[in-house]
Amino acid sequence: MPAPAPQPGRTDPAIIRNFCIIAHIDHGKSTLADRMLQLTGVVGEREARAQYLDRMDIERERGITIKSQAVRMPWTVTEEAAREHGIDAGPDTYVLNMIDTPGHVDFTYEVSRSLEACEAAVLLVDAAQGIEAQTLANLYLAMGADLHIIPVLNKIDLPSANVEKYAAELAGLVGCEVSDVLLTSAKTGVGVEALLNEIVKQTPAPVGRADKPPRALIFDSVYDTYRGVVTYVRVIDGKLSHRDRIKMMSTGAVHEMLEVGVISPEPVKAGDLGVGEVGYLITGVKDVRQSRVGDTVTSQHHGATEALGGYKHPNPMVYAGLYPIDGDDYPVLRDALEKLQLNDAALAYEPETSGALGFGFRVGFLGLLHMEITRDRLEREFNLDLIATAPNVVYEVVMEDGKTFEVTNPSEYPDGKIAEVREPVVRATILSPSDYIGAIMELCQTKRGNLQGMDYLSEDRVEMRYTLPMGEIVFDFFDQLKSRTKGYASLDYERSGEQAADLxxxxxxxxxxxxxxxxxxxxxxxxxxxxxxxxxxxxxxxxxxxxxxxxxxxxxxxxxxxxxxxxxxxxxxxxxxxxxxxxxxxxxxxxxxxxxxxxxxxxxxxxxxxxxxxxxxxxxxxxxxxx
Missing domain, CATH: 3.30.70.2570 (Elongation factor 4, C-terminal domain)
Incomplete structure (x- = not known):
């Protein structure tokens, strides 16, 4: 059984390792997290359950991760493991802060926020499926955040696993030797212990000044009915202590810290949080707007003067109207959206009225799955019955007299002589077996796509890059792509400007x-x-x-x-x-x-x-x- 971790708040930054797990959908992130929780002794056999960190019912039903989850784990490096992995002699117990992230393209913003709290990323690839579109997208995000990449090939126990081929593919992508790719099976536990030792060896220790005024970055928040806003932070400099008076640098709001602690994997109170630590703060504040994701927390007296770099706020890609079936539920929907926005910083909304549906909200989402999940959460968590209008993207309409209108809803479409309508376009990356190139090209042509380039990752896997109108892919593009390629193709996309179209x-x-x-x-x-x-x-x-x-x-x-x-x-x-x-x-x-x-x-x-x-x-x- 591992030794207990050093108490939070008195932890030397040299023994802290902050890392996250990034991968494409269903490559085994949550199962690997489960195995790590068990190996480090944080979760006993009695409490253990599949996808332990997927807390929401909707995550467990769909088998996907929607929210990133941070957890603190102790890990003891034995003398034998230290010799085998070349770990320098030091303390036998390290503190690992792990963040399990979502894999779907709609929740990329959730991943980008988690990366800011880490020094390394475990890049997980399925040994039966190989590199997929979201693998590349997450890798580029991690490289952009200047994280150390630890390549891992998972599911090596599957009969269909092709370890040699995909290990070479992964090594070529990351730029390392094939021998550096770690082989694991999260399901059986093979190789997970070696991975934890490699995380200790390869992950840089957090860097910060303990003698400077405290600065902590808010990377997530949730609303608790009884305790108010619970804020998750990564401490960069100084320390945050229980009963300190803290200040939010963007809003200037001042609060007293009623509780400070770490997640292991349930909340554990601590005296304070020091340099490099990941934990939570509770101030008892009920106003959700006072704890914004990306804000910097410092102390009220002798606090920091320079805020940390926050996050680039994402622009919604898809808009839809949400209306309560019972008009009396409108205030409930407004409060529900406010609380959900605290937990989901990518959500944007504004009130609107419809002659047919009454009062409601125009809500901006990052994609269709994001829209589906948000509606589902509103109905489950706040007991609402909602009608969602058909999703549409943002158009720019230029009139002949030179006036320009931004249209997020068809009812805003102007009357009169129109000179030009501009629609958003995305840069899509499709990874697929080369047998399906013809089917994919035919589908993209019907959706008004332009082929930008094509590269072979290996003899039988191809990467195709297309520019596609956003409006064409928000309906059934993903479904059609999966059906035409028998489920083998994967899709990733990002906004890349606008183009004129005959709309x-x-x-x-x-x-x-x-x-x-x-x-x-x-x-x-x-x-x-x-x-x-x-x-x-x-x-x-x-x-x-x-x-x-x-x-x-x-x-x-x-x-x-x-x-x-x-x-x-x-x-x-x-x-x-x-x-x-x-x-x-x-x-x-x-x-x-x-x-x-x-x-x-x-x-x-x-x-x-x-x-x-x-x-x-x-x-x-x-x-x-x-x-």
Missing amino acids: VKVDILLQGEPVDAFSAIVHREAAYSYGVMMASKLKELIPRQQFEVPIQAAIGARVIARENIRAIRKDVLAKCYGGDITRKRKLLEKQKEGKKRMKMVGRVEVPQEAFVAALSTSGPAGDKPKK
Whole structure:
């Protein structure tokens, strides 16, 4: 059993090792973290469970990591291990601060924040699948943060593992010898002990000045109903002690620290946090805006004058409207978004109103999975029933008179003569077996993509680089890519500017009146198919009225598609048996006049279920639950 770690707050920075685990989806980050927790004795056999650090129900159900989790572990280096790994003689017990990060492209911002709290990154690659798109993206992030890279090949126990091939691929990518690539199986525990020893050897100790005024970087925050805002920090200089009065440098807010401690893996109180330590602060503050991610914490008296470099705030890529089904839940939704934004700094929102859906919020997301997870969390954690409008990206519309409009919602699309519409484009990296090059090219061409380049990583694996309009990939691009390549292709993308495009706004009219919730901005070539799809969908969903209801899709004044919902017809001739035909005709004419009059004043009733069903989008699933 490992010796207990030195007490937090009195730890020499020389024995601290801060590292994170980065990888593509489902390459075994959380399982490796589980094995490390068990080997270091932080989690006993009784408490152990799969994906221990995935705290949210939604993470466990989907088998993905959404939030980074920091945990402190003690690790004893034996004399034999010190000789074998060439570790300098020193203390036998080290303090390892590990951060388990998400793997999906939508949560890259979460990864970038975690990297700022570390000195090294364990780059994990699946020995059966090899390097994938997000592996490259995370590696470049880590290199950009100037971290030491420890290459590790995981899942070597799988029958389909090709260790030699992928170890050579990984060594070529990182720029090291094949012998430097560590081989592990997080599932069986093979090689994990050697990895922990290598982390001690290769990870640089944190650098900071203990005699300077305290400075700590906030890399995450959560809201606790009973204790208020819990702030996670990495101490750079000085120390933060219990009952100190601290100041947030960006807002100038001053608080008293009611509790300070470390996560191991549950919160453990400490007297103070010193140089290089990762821990949490509780000040009892309830206002979530006073603890911003990227802010610098210092002491109120004799504090630091220069703030630490924060984080570059991400720009939302996809916008969607979120509306409560019950209008009375609007204040609850507003508070829920505020609390969620504290925990998810990439979320952006502002109030908006819709004629069809009432009061709600226009919310910006980093991608479709991010949108799906956020909506799911709002519904679960705050007990809300929500309608989400179809996602769309931000367009720039230039009028002929030179005025420019930024359009995040189709209802904001300006009327009048339009000179140009500009749409965001992304630089996409697709990694795939070379057998599927043709299928991928065909898909990207249908999505208006331009091939920028293609490189072979090995004889049978290819990296393809495309520029694609963001609006084309937010719907079903990921699903189609996976189905055309039998699940072997992986995708990563990042924003890379704008381009002019032939885009139009398609309105859906019911009884001649536009319904703003169903409007969309699409490419002119796709306008007809969108109009036909929405008209036929609504024909099935809207119940029949007392009068005939036309459903029309229109671009400006030009109708491009139409469906009719037939009227409910009452049998006015039921009691009229026998007799003269003119009497029957008279009754039918009377009914016809009544329906005409009703149609002139009548409004179409659209049930909430119709909005929910019509606006439900089958976007990229991102991650499927692990079996």
